[in-house]
Amino acid sequence: MLDIIALNKTYRTGDRALDDVSLTLPKGQVVGLIGPSGAGKSTLIRCINRLVEPSAGEVRLNGTALTSLSGQGLRQARRRIGMIFQEYALVERLTVMENVLSGRLGYVSFWRSFTRRFPGRDIARAYQLLERVGLSDHVDKRADALSGGQRQRVGIARALEQEPELLLVDEPTASLDPRTSRQIMRLLTEICRENELPAIVNIHDVLLAKQFTDRIIGLRAGKVVFDGRPEELTENVLTEIYGAEDWQAMRNGAMESAEDEADARAQATRLFETT
Structure with a gap:
């Protein structure tokens, strides 16, 4: 609590x-x-x-x-306390697995973290978490090769690797x-x-x-x-x-985004039907 x-x-x-x-x-x-x-x-x-x-x-x-x-x-x-950031805060040159294991840095010795030799339990949990967030096929892929949604999933797995009491x-x-926003929130x-x-x-x-x-x-x-x-x-x-003005602007923006998404889906459907 x-x-x-x-x-x-x-x-x-x-x-x-x-x-x-x-x-x-x-x-x-x-x-x-x-x-x-x-x-x-x-x-x-x-x-x-x-x-x-x-x-x-x-x-x-x-x-x-x-x-x-x-x-x-x-x-x-x-x-x-697990923290998940808007801009992901991943180390781009490291793999997905290495980024997730960085959630254990507060628990292991300096030399273990420096040499990236994490305990087997931590590695096994990282695999489980990557499977849970849908990235089990991307374990060895570098972070800079991922899409935005995939990066956010890595961030979620990294936070959970801490075994937090609060997110x-x-x-x-x-x-x-x-x-992708709906998928991440879900x-x-x-x-x-x-x-x-x-x-x-x-x-x-x-x-x-x-x-x-x-x-x-x-x-x-x-x-x-x-x-x-x-x-x-x-x-x-x-x-x-x-405030009245800002809420009306936000509401109009949300409606426009929904219409744009509906148009994109309709275009994709038409394209599929013609191929």
């Missing part, structure tokens, strides 16, 4: 990125974190694993106060096409439910958040302005989160 209690973040410029944020995330729940640019979504995720230092408040993961840790204690706690996911679909949510793994997903696509997450938290100017089930996310609530 993750507990966030009165979390605040104020930068040296005086900008307040988080304003008294509190929430509890139980085991197995997938939360979609939505809001306009600058709302504090990425800051919240990074304050949880202390990549950004909170100004005040507390973060507790299964009873451990993450905000009170330092040094080795913080490094050990971070091993329990933090920062805009996993922002660089992907609509079809894979993420299925894996979390299979493993009773709680997750916070910072996501820009409201429709994906409504379709795949168990709960949605809306941030605006660092404050929680909505916390509820996806079906409770009405037009009025979305207008409150994004």
Whole structure:
């Protein structure tokens, strides 16, 4: 379980990125974190694993106060938190398997990691995870030879290789096409439910958040302005989160993307029928 209690973040410029944020995330729940640019979504995720230092408040993961840790204690706690990035954060020249095994770097000695000699248990788990994310045929392929969706699947497997107690996911679909975005979100949510793994997903696509997450938290100017089930996310609530003008622009953009995807499918069907 993750507990966030009165979390605040104020930068040296005086900008307040988080304003008294509190929430509890139980085991197995997938939360979609939505809001306009600058709302504090990425800051919240990074304050949880202390990549950004909170100004005040507390973060507790299964009873451990993450905000009170330092040094080795913080490094050990971070091993329990899997992070999945928008830009994948893979080592391009390494293979898929080597990238996944990098999720164990916090657990093995320097020389094991330097020589890439991981324990057999870690290697066996990596194979299992690659099969689960649909990449068992790409084990020895370099990361720079993969598509965007495949790279994100490697990122998911790498995070799971840590055997985490929490997943933090920062805009996993922002660089992907609509079809691949749905596949990635479906894979993420299925894996979390299979493993009773709680997750916070910072996501820009409201429709994906409504379709795949168990709960949605809306941030605006660092404050929680909505916390509820996806079906409770009405037009009025979305207008409150994004503002009338921005929500209308986002809505129009989503409709155009859906129309473009439908046109592409229709063209592909016509092409198949004529061959």
